[in-house]
Every structure is written in C-alpha cells, then in structure tokens.
Amino acid sequence: MIAIERLRYVRLGTRDLATSVNFARQVLGLELVSQTDRIAYFRSDHRDPSLTFTTDAQGHALALELRDIESLDAASKVLIEAGYVVERGTAEQCSERKVKAFIAINNQSGPQIELVIRPLTSGWRYFPSRDAGVTELAAVALRSSRPEIDLRLWTKLFDGTISDRVGDAAYIGFDEVHHRVAVHPAEQPGILAVEFAVESLDQLMQNWYFLGNSQVKIAHGPGRRPTSGQLFVTFHGPDDVLYSFVSEGSRIADRHTHRSRQFVKGPLSFCCWGSESQIVEFG
Amino acid sequence: MINLHSVSYVRLGTRDIERSEMFATKYLGLELAERTRRATYFKSDHREHTLCYFEGDPTDQTVAFEVGSAEDLAIAATELERCGHDVHLGTTAEAESRKVRDFIAFDDPSGNRIELVVGPAHGGRRYHGTRDAGVTGFSHIGLCSTDPVRDEVFWTRICNPRVSDRIGEAPLLRINEVHHSIAIFASNKPGIQHINHQVESSDDIMRSWRFLQERQVPIVFGPGRHPSSSAKFLYFEGPDGMVFEFSSGVRLIADELLYRERQLAAEAKGFCQWGANPDIPEFRDK
Numbered sequence: 001m002i003a004i005e006r007l008r009y010v011r012l013g014t015r016d017l018a019t020s021v022n023f024a025r026q027v028l029g030l031e032l033v034s035q036t037d038r039i040a041y042f043r044s045d046h047r048d049p050s051l052t053f054t055t056d057a058q059g060h061a062l063a064l065e066l067r068d069i070e071s072l073d074a075a076s077k078v079l080i081e082a083g084y085v086v087e088r089g090t091a092e093q094c095s096e097r098k099v100k101a102f103i104a105i106n107n108q109s110g111p112q113i114e115l116v117i118r119p120l121t122s123g124w125r126y127f128p129s130r131d132a133g134v135t136e137l138a139a140v141a142l143r144s145s146r147p148e149i150d151l152r153l154w155t156k157l158f159d160g161t162i163s164d165r166v167g168d169a170a171y172i173g174f175d176e177v178h179h180r181v182a183v184h185p186a187e188q189p190g191i192l193a194v195e196f197a198v199e200s201l202d203q204l205m206q207n208w209y210f211l212g213n214s215q216v217k218i219a220h221g222p223g224r225r226p227t228s229g230q231l232f233v234t235f236h237g238p239d240d241v242l243y244s245f246v247s248e249g250s251r252i253a254d255r256h257t258h259r260s261r262q263f264v265k266g267p268l269s270f271c272c273w274g275s276e277s278q279i280v281e282f283g
Numbered sequence: 284m285i286n287l288h289s290v291s292y293v294r295l296g297t298r299d300i301e302r303s304e305m306f307a308t309k310y311l312g313l314e315l316a317e318r319t320r321r322a323t324y325f326k327s328d329h330r331e332h333t334l335c336y337f338e339g340d341p342t343d344q345t346v347a348f349e350v351g352s353a354e355d356l357a358i359a360a361t362e363l364e365r366c367g368h369d370v371h372l373g374t375t376a377e378a379e380s381r382k383v384r385d386f387i388a389f390d391d392p393s394g395n396r397i398e399l400v401v402g403p404a405h406g407g408r409r410y411h412g413t414r415d416a417g418v419t420g421f422s423h424i425g426l427c428s429t430d431p432v433r434d435e436v437f438w439t440r441i442c443n444p445r446v447s448d449r450i451g452e453a454p455l456l457r458i459n460e461v462h463h464s465i466a467i468f469a470s471n472k473p474g475i476q477h478i479n480h481q482v483e484s485s486d487d488i489m490r491s492w493r494f495l496q497e498r499q500v501p502i503v504f505g506p507g508r509h510p511s512s513s514a515k516f517l518y519f520e521g522p523d524g525m526v527f528e529f530s531s532g533v534r535l536i537a538d539e540l541l542y543r544e545r546q547l548a549a550e551a552k553g554f555c556q557w558g559a560n561p562d563i564p565e566f567r568d569k
Contacts, residue, residue: 201485201515202508202557209558224486273486274493 001159002075004174005065007181008119010140010194011052011097012241013059020053020238027216027235028196028243029132033122039096044196048098048122050137051194060191061104061112062140062181064158065119069101072117076103082157089114107153109146110189132210133203134196138246139179141193143186143281150183161255164227167265169281171227176251178228184281192281193234193242201231204247208233219278223271225249227263232271234279242279285359285442287458290423290465291347291403292332292381293478295525296339303336303522310500310519311480311527312416316406322380327480328420331382331404334478341523344475345388346424347398348458353385356401360387366441373398392437393428394473416494417487418480422533425466425476425526427565434467447536448511451549453565455511462512462534468565476565477518477526484531485515491529492517504566507559511547516555518563526563 014020021040024030033041033049038056041049066072079086085106094101100118107113128134144150147168154160160172163179171179184192198204208222211233219242221233230249237243252258263269270282277283297303304323307313313325313334322337350356360370373386384402391397412418428434431452438444444456447463455463468476482488492506495517503526504518514530521527536542547553551560561567 205506205508205557213558222489224489273489274497 002078002115002157003067003071003159005067006175007137007140008063008065008116009047009050009052009097010137010191011054011059011061011063011114012191012194012239013057014053014055014239015057016238017053017055023238024051024053025129027211027214027237029128029130029134030196031127031129041098043122043126044134045126045136046121046123047137048120052097061114062142062191063097063099063102063114063116063119066115066117069117072101072103072115075115078157079103079105082153084153105153107150108189110142110144110150110183111191113153132196132207132245133198133200134245135199136197137194138177138197139181139195140191141182141184141195141242141244143188143190143192144183145185145187145189147183147185154181154183161258162260163252163258164261164263166227166263166269169265170260173252173255176253178230178250178252186281191241192279193244194237195232195244195246198245198247200247204231204233204245207245211235220282221271221275223273223275226269226272227261285362285399286350286355287348287399287442287444287464288351289349289459290421291330291349291383291398291400292335292421293424293475294335294337294343294345294347294381295475295523296341296343297336297522298338298341299522300336300338306521307334307336308413310495310498310521312412312414312418313480314411314413319380324382326406326410327418328410329405330421331406333421335381336522342474343396345396345398346426346475347381347383347386347400347403349403350399350401353401356385356387356399359399362441363387363389391426391473392434393426393430395426395428395475414494416491416529417483418529419483420481421479422461422481422530423464423466423479425468425479425565427470427472427474427476428467429469429471429473431467431469438465438467445539446544447542448545448547450511450547450553453549457536460535460537462514462536470565475525477528477563479528479530481533482529482531488515488517488529488531495519501562503563504561505555505559507555507557509554510552510556511545518561 030042042051044050089102098120099116102116105113163171172181173179217236231247234244316324316326324332325334368389371388382404383400386400456465501520514533516530
C-alpha cells in the first residue's frame with residue numbers, strides 16, 4: 001500500500017499562458033511565484049507551487065507527496081506489478097516541478113499522476129493577489145473513463161479510502177479532511193475541477209459576488225454538498241478546467257471506522273441548497 | 284419613558300386575502316393559526332399570532348409592541364398625549380381581534396400606526412410551519428420615516444429603544460439584547476418598510492433563496508450579510524409590494540455599558556459585506 005502524505009500540486013497544460021496567469025491572479029487571487037514564457041508557478045499556501053501552468057498542452061497532472069526515496073522506490077515497484085507504466089522524472093523535469101524526485105504514472109483513464117518527494121515549501125507567508133481568503137489547495141475533482149480501475153488505484157494501491165459515493169462517483173480522502181480527490185465517471189479522462197479552500201462562508205459569498213461582477217461563468221453554486229458538508233461555488237476557467245472555492249465541511253477523524261455512504265445519483269446529492277448545475281458529470 | 288419589551292405582531296390590510304394567505308403559508312412557510320370572516324392569522328413562533336392579514340387598504344399597516352402591564356399602558360397613554368399624539372384606547376372587541384388583553388394605538392411622528400399591547404396570547408401548541416423554511420420567529424420591522432432624525436428622537440427619548448448602529452441617518456434600534464427590533468429608513472411616506480423573520484441557519488437562507496427563485500418570487504436583496512448586525516439575510520417581495528426578510532445570526536448585545544453604536548455608509552457596502560446590491564428604494568444610495 002502506497003502511503004500518500006498529501007496533495008501537492010496541480011499542473012495544467014494551457015493553450016494560452018498569459019490568459020491562465022491573468023485568471024489565476026485576478027480571479028483566483030493566487031500569488032504568482034515566477035513566470036517564464038512557458039511556465040508559471042502559483043502559490044495558494046506554503047506549497048511552492050500548488051498550481052502550475054505550462055505551455056505543454058499534454059501537461060495535465062496531479063501530484064501527491066510521498067514520505068521519502070524508499071517509499072518512492074517501493075511505490076514504483078507496486079505500480080509496475082499492478083500493470084502501470086511508470087517513468088522516473090529526469091533531473092530537468094524534477095527541477096521544473098521543484099521536487100527532489102518523482103515518478104509519473106501513465107494513467108489511461110485519468111490525468112497523469114505524479115508521486116513526488118521533497119517538494120519545495122516556501123517559508124514566506126502566502127501573499128495573495130487579491131483578498132479572496134484562500135487558505136490552501138483543498139481538492140481535485142477528476143474525470144475518469146474507467147472509474148472502477150481508478151478507484152482501485154486510489155484505494156487499493158494508494159492508501160486512500162472512499163468517504164462517500166454519489167451514484168458511481170466517489171470522494172476519496174487520505175487525511176482528516178472529508179476528501180482530497182473526487183473521481184467522476186466521464187467519457188474523457190482529465191481534471192474536472194481544482195478546488196481551493198477559503199476561510200468561511202463570508203469569503204465564499206464575497207467571491208461569488210466578485211465572480212458575478214467579473215463576468216466569470218458560474219458552473220454550480222453557491223451551494224452546500226450534502227456529502228462533505230462543504231460550501232462551494234464552482235466556475236469556469238481557461239482550457240475547459242473548472243475551479244471551486246470551498247469552505248467548512250466535515251472531518252473524518254478515523255478513516256478505518258468511517259463507513260462511506262451511498263447518495264442517490266442526481267443534482268440534489270451535489271447541492272442541498274438547490275443550486276442548478278451546468279456540469280454534465282453531476283447530471 | 285415608555286418601556287417596549289418586544290415587537291409583537293404586524294397587521295396588514297390586503298385587497299386579495301387569498302393571495303396573501305398563499306404567500307404567508309407556501310412561501311414564508313408560516314402556520315395558519317386562524318381564519319375569520321375578514322382576517323387570517325399566522326403563527327411564526329410560540330405566540331398565537333405574529334402576522335395578521337385583513338381585508339382592507341394595503342396602506343393600512345400596523346406594528347405592535349408589548350409593554351409590561353396595564354399600568355405601564357396607562358402611563359404610556361398619558362405620556363403620548365402629553366407629547367401631542369392622539370391615543371386611541373382599544374375596545375374589548377378590538378383587543379379580542381388582536382389576541383391581546385388590552386392595547387392602545389397612536390401614530391408615530393411619521394404617521395406609522397403603532398399599537399402598544401398588554402398580554403399578547405401565547406399558544407400552548409408549538410409552531411409547525413407549512414414548509415420547512417426553518418423560521419424561528421417574527422423578529423423585527425423596518426419603518427418608513429419622513430424624517431429619520433426626528434423619529435430617532437421620538438423612539439429613543441419617549442420610548443426605551445437604544446441605537447445599535449446607524450446606516451447613514453437610518454438608526455437600527457434595540458429594545459432588548461437583539462441588535463435591532465426596529466429599523467428606521469428615510470422615505471417620502473410612512474409605512475412598514477420590511478418585516479423580518481429569523482430562520483435557524485444560513486443554510487435556511489440559501490435554501491429559501493433557491494426555493495423562492497424557482498417560484499419567481501422577486502428577490503430584492505441578497506443573499507448577503509449585514510455588517511451592522513452580522514446577520515445573513517435574504518429580502519424578497521410579498522403581496523402589495525411588502526418586503527419580507529429572512530435572516531440568521533443576528534448579533535446580541537449583552538453589555539449595554541460597553542457597547543458603542545457604529546456609523547455605516549448609506550450605500551450598498553453599508554448594507555451588505557458580501558457584495559449584494561439592494562433593489563429596495565429605502566436601501567439605495569441617498
């Protein structure tokens with residue numbers, strides 16, 4: 001079993017780096033760490049970075065942190081035995097990701113997953129571009145073309161556990177937060193939404209009004225998820241990626257005694273305030 | 284000094300009592316307490332009624348406050364007359380139709396009809412709303428004022444309310460530990476400016492927002508949060524253009540000695556700290 005330490009970063013390939021950078025600064029309000037003509041790094045918390053944009057259009061990836069090099073070697077072995085194609089990152093790739101070492105799992109049914117060790121942490125206080133109240137990169141929602149295979153990866157090979165299910169979609173956690181990853185059945189694999197936690201209901205609603213005034217298209221919310229109890233507002237970003245601000249939400253103190261619940265497939269299982277969703281996967 | 288204990292009920296004239304009934308039960312979610320030939324009474328909490336719609340002129344609007352005793356009522360009548368207000372002593376039949384032991388009625392300086400009541404009836408049966416709106420009770424009213432500065436003097440010198448905060452010239456007045464039970468807003472005519480019911484949580488505010496939106500009830504302000512009382516709110520329009528508010532999380536002022544009122548801007552940001560823009564004439568930039 002591969003022990004996941006934490007969600008580390010999301011790396012997104014973009015067709016237009018300038019637009020993505022503007023969006024991350026002005027709409028998400030994240031802190032731009034540095035930028036070249038083909039890559040831009042953003043912080044949302046102590047992680048440097050938690051969100052990266054690259055001009056490599058195939059570059060969508062989700063990174064998880066492992067404890068040490070021994071864990072990484074062991075993980076590599078487990079994954080190869082399970083039939084995954086695993087590649088070790090080159091020195092150049094490591095430097096670009098600001099990690100000591102990583103392996104990339106070539107996942108056919110979802111986005112690329114990178115297992116990293118010694119990712120860079122910033123000792124400097126996070127200083128956002130605007131006062132959106134972001135506290136951290138909270139979760140990533142994935143589109144999966146073969147959810148049962150992906151759930152096996154997340155819960156049998158990785159040490160994640162299913163917190164709750166809505167239809168065949170599953171919320172997966174590996175710490176005390178309800179979930180860090182959501183796997184939604186979809187025709188095309190990819191990253192459905194990148195979610196940032198904000199301080200409270202106040203910041204969530206202030207952001208919702210801000211998004212409306214900034215002509216950002218809202219995909220879902222504001223609302224509350226009956227599963228995690230999280231407040232959310234989900235909106236459209238560049239390159240067909242959705243972003244969410246989330247807040248509050250239940251905690252799972254002991255994952256071994258937690259029993260996942262099955263919710264009915266349908267919009268009311270994604271919002272108990274009754275907000276309408278434009279997201280096909282939630283239909 | 285006239286000691287108001289709490290806000291008791293609202294009486295609203297209406298030309299279409301059926302529609303008003305439908306709104307009060309299906310949309311506000313209140314419990315129909317009693318229907319008489321010309322009036323319908325609604326419960327929102329432990330009291331026998333807190334809202335009454337009667338057949339009449341929609342501008343015929345009254346708000347009632349509870350005072351302590353028959354003696355206090357008599358003192359209030361004398362005090363009001365001394366200040367030049369015509370005081371009407373409620374008849375037995377009128378008191379019965381208001382479900383109170385006794386009452387007097389007068390106009391405030393703007394011409395708002397006010398009743399002071401003794402012994403409003405409490406119900407033994409607990410409140411059970413028509414829909415699960417989470418209503419916990421009738422809580423405050425906004426009053427229109429042709430001169431908020433003059434009316435603040437009336438309400439705070441002749442009666443006991445204290446100013447909790449001001450939005451421009453509009454004072455938010457408390458008569459107990461709740462941040463405000465009366466709010467006074469400038470207008471060119473008297474009348475009830477809005478009627479507030481408290482709901483259990485911000486979830487209830489948001490659920491009602493979606494519920495009312497789906498039913499094409501005009502949402503005139505919110506969802507939002509007042510920087511003054513810190514309450515989360517939703518304002519929507521009912522029959523005869525009356526504005527109703529659901530709110531949750533109103534600030535309580537426990538320490539009368541330490542509390543100081545604050546001055547807030549008479550613009551959207553003084554009314555909402557989330558960024559909502561009011562579509563309510565009395566809340567617009569002056």
